Amino acid sequence: MRHRDLFTRSNRLRLRYIVGLVAITSLTLTSFLGSMSSSVAFAPARSELARMDMPSPKSDVILASVSAEADLEEGIIQDIEQDDADKAVAPLLYALESEGNLAGGDVMGPAQLKDMVAREDVIEIGAGDTIGGALQVAGVGGAAAYRVVKAMGKHYDPRSIKPGQAISLRMEPSANGMELAALSMKINATTEIVIARDTQGRFVAVLDKKQVILHTKAAKAKIETSLYGSAARAGIPASIVAEIIKIYSYDVDFQRDIRRGDQIEALYETYETEEGDFARYGHVLYANLMVGGKKIPVYRYESKGGVVDYYRENGTSLKRILMQTPIDGARMSSGFGMRHHPVLGYNKMHKGVDFAAPRGTPIYAAGNGTIEKAGRHGGYGNYIRIRHSNGLKTAYAHMRKFAKGMSSGKRVTQGQIIGYVGTTGRSTGPHLHFEVLKGGKQVNPKSIKSSVGEKLAGKSLKNFKQEIFLIKQKYASLGGDTKFANNAHSD
Ligand SMILES: [Zn+2]
Structure with missing residues (x-):
């Protein structure tokens, strides 16, 4: 040094030397x-x-x-x-x-010489502070603080500032004393907002993005009592688990099908900065959910036409006309199985399946279709019914509220958010009551198997098989093919 x-x-x-601020002037x-x-x-x-x-x-x-x-x-x-x-x-x-x-x-x-020294300060936003207020406390004039906040608004909502956020200021001498020349603030792992005066003295905001590097990770977990807990101990992050739930949501009812001893494997991407800081997750390239002794390995594949989907090894898409889990998996109760949440499965008396989830959890349209009813519906509370093709309908009950624009006649696409979990109507706690209707009668969602995804054939099937080979190689090379993560203690 x-x-x-x-x-x-x-x-x-x-x-x-400005103690407590930045190192040197x-x-x-x-x-x-x-x-x-x-x-x-x-x-x-x-x-x-x-x-x-x-x-x-x-x-x-x-x-x-x-x-x-x-x-x-x-x-x-x-x-x-x-x-x-x-x-x-x-x-x-x-x-x-x-x-x-x-x-x-x-x-x-x-005597004025020392005032000619520019300095850099780092200020920290306190609880209840606004950016403008914090700047003024740091010695920035009110008018300048106002213009900085206004310039910032082009790229970042200044009202979304959180306590603890650091802002670097550069103060420079001017005819009017020390003035703010520039400011920088990290708004996420890879982006910094930089605001500086241009030649006319106006504040201009630009985003400074860092390079990120793609990494691929392999992980394997044995499920004890909670999918998220077991996955976390095996190093699989929650957002990847949520993505995997989404991939399998056509096939698997995540609140009832998963049992102790089931297994999950995943090969997924992460992006890190050059300094090795986590930036964001990329795609799930491969997943293998082993439910009740049955393995369902799936692979991500992007066709020449740009269609991205997950396919089984034989090239059939996992996509079905209806999802089995029409709810945001990231917020579904983490405790699987009946022990923690007395959740009803489909039976003739109940006529639907229930998903226990916190109030406000997004509910998805299980398939493409048109809304037939959106409103109060007796004991169902806030209720939406969607008409799909093949004489199928789905119904969603006890919602806290509907998503914007949901009314009869509105077209919705599979996976689109239609409302949020609540406990309206005859309900004992926040959950989604989900029904599949065929010919006007409630049926078990598991009985609906019609596939709607593309089936790879010819050249695309050949390319897909090559991709599978590479993915398997990668998974093995990353140590994913060894033993399952050991979950010594229970959830
Ligand atoms: Zn129910």
Whole structure:
């Protein structure tokens, strides 16, 4: 770390160290070159390490070169060589130190010198703070704070700010004292919003996206009493489990079919930043759900026409005319089986199947169709009935509320959110009561088997088989083909 030299050798410039804020202060080209300005000189917070690890300066104009170097690190200035930057700034600095004059002719006394030092602060949003309010507390003028928040609104809703959010500020000297030159804020793992003054002094917001790298992961879990719990212990994240539930929702009733001892395998993608921070999940490439001793391996395949679907090894799609689990799996009660949730299966008396889930859990249209009824319906409470092809209908009861625009005559597509779980009508707790009707009579949803997905054939089947081979190879190479994750303790 060389910043210690920096302090001793440049003490003529009286660097101030701002404790509790960012590590060091620096003087920028901006202060002297006027409107060449903020877009050039501002370096977002992640260059701070670079600033601290700067090479030993060759001359007394160290601060200017420091700043130029930091900008080079950022790749913002790509065409200015270090030497040129030194030459450009050195005469100005010397003039400033010896005569107290700026090139522009403004008279500056030595006492004002230390006010010429730009600084970088990091502020943290507190509970109940607004961005505008926090900026003003940090010394940004009210008008500037207002304009920053307005500029930010193009890419990010300032009202969605959460306590603990850090914001890096760059304050620079101006005729009116210290002014905000630029600001940066990380809005998710890969994106930073950067707001800086343009040459006219207006605040402009841009998004700075980091590169992400694709990784593939393999995992295997044996289900004890909870699918999510067992998957989590085997390292399968909840959102991947939810995706797998969606893939199998045509085939499997996740609230009744899954039992202790069933197994799940998955090969899925994750994206990470170059620093190795998690960014987001990608696709599930392969999944194998083993229910009641029956294996259902499926593979993701994108046909030449761009149709993405999950297929069994023989090339048949998992898609069916109706889903067996028409509810958001991510929020379905994690405890599977009757022990935790006394959930009714289909029987002649009950005439439907119930899915226990928290209030507000999204409910999906089980298939493509047209809404026949959406409204109160006696003991069913808030109720939607959809007419599908083949004389089939589905009904959804006890909803808390409907999704926007749901009314009779409206067309819906399979998997579209039609409403949210509630406990309206004759109901003892939040759940979805789901019915499948054939010829006007309730039937067991499991009796509806008609497939609607594409069946791969010819060249696409050949390509698909090749893909399966590669996926299997990948799964084995990632150690997914060894033993099942050991769940020593129960959920
Ligand atoms: Zn019911």
